[in-house]
């Protein structure tokens with residue numbers, strides 16, 4: 001097992017370059033030329049509307065995008081895992097990279113206690129004795145904020161609330177000290193107050209453990225409150241990436257600007273809702289050039305022919321647009 005990079009060192013945990021996922025016949029490109037990185041102890045939000053390819057990105061990173069054509073580099077802790085055979089990849093899942101999902105209840109086995117499920121994961125990856133694995137599982141249930149970890153160990157998923165189940169899933173995900181946690185919309189199925197508790201927990205774990213987190217979300221509020229950096233995805237591509245504060249105070253891509261303008265503003269009593277005109281295109285029938293061009297007021301002929309490359313906007317950010325906002329030409 002590779003040692004994790006220490007937190008706060010800016011060491012890269014995950015580096016993804018030109019990741020592309022397409023159907024076997026290449027008729028649909030679901031993730032297109034995707035570039036991103038996650039450092040130790042930081043949360044990168046992958047932000048986008050439904051159907052833009054966020055979940056497929058996470059599956060591809062876990063090397064679980066079965067039956068699809070995948071290319072590009074996925075460097076985890078300095079090693080390219082994009083082409084590793086399944087036998088070598090299998091122990092990496094859980095141990096170096098772990099994942100939590102939207103619906104924790106359905107991710108847990110209903111006929112085994114939640115503690116047993118965590119113990120089994122620990123025993124499989126760490127080879128601990130039954131007793132030691134149980135002790136570690138109970139400690140983890142305490143670490144994720146469950147009030148009575150010993151009692152919780154013997155509980156079944158149906159005996160716990162949605163928020164408690166998500167805490168159990170997080171305990172299982174961190175049980176082998178992964179360097180990277182992928183969280184795919186982990187709070188979407190939960191009540192608003194519980195959402196905040198789970199996000200606070202992930203934030204605390206990120207700091208305490210120096211773990212990198214890739215947070216998949218469509219929620220700009222979550223991004224603003226918790227992420228360190230954000231990658232904005234549209235129709236299979238990352239169109240803008242940068243530090244959260246920089247990006248929120250001065251978005252460069254017209255799509256990012258549109259997303260921010262469409263956030264409801266409680267202070268605005270004008271009854272106006274600033275929606276982006278038009279619809280997200282079908283991946284099966286993307287327009288030529290920039291996929292956002294048909295909805296973009298800044299688009300010209302060039303935009304309808306060529307997809308723009310990466311333009312660096314600062315040390316940490318890039319935009320893919322021929323006519324970005326507030327970037328010197």
Ligand SMILES: Nc1ncnc2c1ncn2[C@@H]1O[C@H](COP(=O)(O)OP(=O)(O)OP(=O)(O)O)[C@@H](O)[C@H]1O
Nearest residue numbers: 023028030048049050051052053054055056057283
């Ligand atoms: N095997 C496949 N063949 C063809 N298209 C697929 C396949 N798998 C997924 N897609 C399509 O790829 C697109 C991206 O799916 P994905 O689930 O990654 O989106 P998402 O951004 O996570 O959306 P959501 O937030 O709704 O989960 C969807 O339009 C989906 O229909």
